[in-house]
Amino acid sequence: MGSSISWNETDGGAMAATLSGALTIEHVADIAAALAHVPPRAPGLAIDLAAVTAIDTAGAWAINRTLSRWNEAGFPARLAGAPPDIARLIAAVGSGSDAIKLRPDTGNPIIARLERIGRALAFQGANIRNFLGFLGQTLVVLAGTLIGRRRLRWHAVVHQGEAIGVNALGIIGLLLFLVGLVIAQQGAVQLRQFGAEVFTVNLIGRATTRELGILLTAIMVAGRSGSAFAAQIGSMKLNQEVDALRTIGLDPIEVLVIPRVIACSLMLVGLAFYGGLCALVAGGVYVWTDLSMPPASYVTRLQEVILMSDFVIGMVKAPVFGFIIAIMGCFHGFQVTGNAESVGTRTTQAVVEAIFLVIVFDAFFAFFFSALGYN
Amino acid sequence: MDGGGTLSDGADVAIRVRGLVTGFGDAILHDHLDLDVARGEILGLVGGSGSGKSVLMRTIIGLNPARAGQIEIFGRDALDPSPSARRHLRRQWGVLFQEGALFSGLTVAENIEVPMREFLDLPEEIMACLAATRLRQVGLPADAGAKYPSELSGGMKKRAGLARALALDPPLLFLDEPTAGLDPISAAAFDNLIRLLKDTLGLTLFLITHDLDTLHAICDRVAVLGDGRVLTCGTIEEVRRFDHPWVQQYFSGPRGRAAIGEAA
Numbered sequence: 001m002g003s004s005i006s007w008n009e010t011d012g013g014a015m016a017a018t019l020s021g022a023l024t025i026e027h028v029a030d031i032a033a034a035l036a037h038v039p040p041r042a043p044g045l046a047i048d049l050a051a052v053t054a055i056d057t058a059g060a061w062a063i064n065r066t067l068s069r070w071n072e073a074g075f076p077a078r079l080a081g082a083p084p085d086i087a088r089l090i091a092a093v094g095s096g097s098d099a100i101k102l103r104p105d106t107g108n109p110i111i112a113r114l115e116r117i118g119r120a121l122a123f124q125g126a127n128i129r130n131f132l133g134f135l136g137q138t139l140v141v142l143a144g145t146l147i148g149r150r151r152l153r154w155h156a157v158v159h160q161g162e163a164i165g166v167n168a169l170g171i172i173g174l175l176l177f178l179v180g181l182v183i184a185q186q187g188a189v190q191l192r193q194f195g196a197e198v199f200t201v202n203l204i205g206r207a208t209t210r211e212l213g214i215l216l217t218a219i220m221v222a223g224r225s226g227s228a229f230a231a232q233i234g235s236m237k238l239n240q241e242v243d244a245l246r247t248i249g250l251d252p253i254e255v256l257v258i259p260r261v262i263a264c265s266l267m268l269v270g271l272a273f274y275g276g277l278c279a280l281v282a283g284g285v286y287v288w289t290d291l292s293m294p295p296a297s298y299v300t301r302l303q304e305v306i307l308m309s310d311f312v313i314g315m316v317k318a319p320v321f322g323f324i325i326a327i328m329g330c331f332h333g334f335q336v337t338g339n340a341e342s343v344g345t346r347t348t349q350a351v352v353e354a355i356f357l358v359i360v361f362d363a364f365f366a367f368f369f370s371a372l373g374y375n
Numbered sequence: 376m377d378g379g380g381t382l383s384d385g386a387d388v389a390i391r392v393r394g395l396v397t398g399f400g401d402a403i404l405h406d407h408l409d410l411d412v413a414r415g416e417i418l419g420l421v422g423g424s425g426s427g428k429s430v431l432m433r434t435i436i437g438l439n440p441a442r443a444g445q446i447e448i449f450g451r452d453a454l455d456p457s458p459s460a461r462r463h464l465r466r467q468w469g470v471l472f473q474e475g476a477l478f479s480g481l482t483v484a485e486n487i488e489v490p491m492r493e494f495l496d497l498p499e500e501i502m503a504c505l506a507a508t509r510l511r512q513v514g515l516p517a518d519a520g521a522k523y524p525s526e527l528s529g530g531m532k533k534r535a536g537l538a539r540a541l542a543l544d545p546p547l548l549f550l551d552e553p554t555a556g557l558d559p560i561s562a563a564a565f566d567n568l569i570r571l572l573k574d575t576l577g578l579t580l581f582l583i584t585h586d587l588d589t590l591h592a593i594c595d596r597v598a599v600l601g602d603g604r605v606l607t608c609g610t611i612e613e614v615r616r617f618d619h620p621w622v623q624q625y626f627s628g629p630r631g632r633a634a635i636g637e638a639a
Binding site for chain 2: 337
């Protein structure tokens with residue numbers, strides 16, 4: 001079922017356009033083109049709609065536009081043979097400016113580019129300022145909690161601890177086990193060239209307890225829980241739940257941030273210990289199967305190789321990394337405004353910045369403890 | 376009316392629901408529900424909170440699974456899962472969700488163009504003009520087209536959502552609480568708009584509402600949902616006479632009487 005249009009010139013010289021068929025949105029492009037085929041001219045136009053079988057808003061718009069074009073040009077245009085309902089629809093569609101902007105203006109591309117750079121800079125500046133403000137607020141509330149002037153919500157801490165720590169045991173165990181295997185295998189291949197395969201144990205022991213175990217665990221937790229914090233708090237903010245907390249008289253920092261920060265810091269200590277252990281077990285499995293070193297001697301060797309200071313340094317770093325991950329996730333969650341897209345952007349930023357800061361702090365710790373003489 | 380929501384067999388029916396059963400887990404929400412919506416009418420659906428109004432609408436438009444029963448839309452099986460049948464059906468209706476459900480990453484004009492891009496192959500210029508026409512139709516200023524949903528007020532979001540629902544001139548329109556959360560002036564304007572669209576385009580409307588003014592002003596028939604089925608269905612006068620405690624409370628409470636102009 002299509003539509004067709006025919007143009008005729010009547011005796012008086014006036015144009016007549018006879019439309020038939022369905023004037024619906026499927027055919028509106030053809031109709032609009034056909035109606036624009038004859039430019040407005042004297043003495044005028046009559047559009048005959050007697051043979052039209054169906055019409056919708058899109059068809060009515062096309063006819064209305066033609067009528068107003070002719071009328072604006074000074075040549076009267078009118079409808080002929082239109083049933084009252086169709087005439088009413090065409091009038092109701094209304095003519096007005098069809099010029100509509102689909103998107104906000106972008107203007108000159110060079111200026112727009114510069115403007116975007118400037119905006120990004122200003123945005124990052126504001127971000128840093130807001131972050132410092134948020135960090136300060138959190139530390140004040142945290143201090144208040146520690147000296148007992150504010151309530152610590154144990155229930156929330158335990159709940160978050162389960163989500164951050166217990167639920168991550170499987171994936172972190174598997175990850176660190178595989179990494180331990182890879183280090184042992186690659187190390188053994190290299191050391192074999194010097195006939196020093198036995199030092200594989202030193203490599204596994206020191207690398208995992210001091211650096212890799214904690215670093216990989218932190219990256220995993222940032223991806224798992226840092227992102228969750230940002231998305232949870234972000235959608236709560238969109239849903240006005242954060243505003244609701246404030247109006248009830250609850251401090252969102254106390255209710256949402258402190259439990260996450262405490263749980264994440266504590267859990268990362270446990271997870272880092274557990275992750276390191278998994279990597280050591282993997283190394284043990286490798287040296288047992290490939291280098292035929294029995295587990296008992298592997299453990300004895302580990303005891304000789306791993307310094308207590310290595311272990312302590314790893315465990316000191318863990319809560320710091322946990323704090324960074326939690327504060328980044330919560331901060332970006334609170335920065336969500338407007339729409340769902342913002343939740344996505346902020347979640348990405350939370351994870352990327354948390355991992356970045358974790359590595360920066362890890363480098364700092366490495367140099368710091370070396371300078372103190374803990375090699 | 377024998378209490379059910381069905382029409383006689385010869386009637387020109389847009390939506391026909393027969394023996395619909397839905398539920399969540401062990402709970403049964405709709406228990407062999409029957410309902411007809413005639414072509415070209417505005418049917419208002421009312422019912423207490425949790426009576427399953429929204430679920431009924433979501434089941435009809437295929438967002439919720441039905442456990443048993445049949446749903447026909449313009450004579451075609453609405454529960455047919457084949458992609459071509461679903462696509463044909465989706466071309467038949469527009470849906471306005473309670474909060475507008477505009478795509479937040481797109482501007483209002485782009486939102487209106489989404490169904491056009493999906494179903495039709497129109498030149499950009501015509502799509503922009505049609506989007507402008509829709510905005511005019513729902514009473515939004517032309518500059519609202521370039522705004523993002525987060526920049527709009529609640530009432531404007533609803534109007535923009537309606538503009539998107541109308542984008543393809545569907546013969547059937549589902550509205551979930553179209554006037555909830557609007558001020559009385561905007562709500563009355565929205566009622567007039569719906570009435571005008573129905574009169575000019577011959578739409579069939581399925582409307583969930585708690586707004587007694589809306590029920591009085593624009594609905595041809597009212598269906599009352601309760602106890603998992605349609606308690607009664609008819610013109611508002613017929614429904615008001617129905618002997619059921621909830622219906623009596625609903626229509627004869629102070630607000631119900633105020634809506635028809637009786638002294639409270």
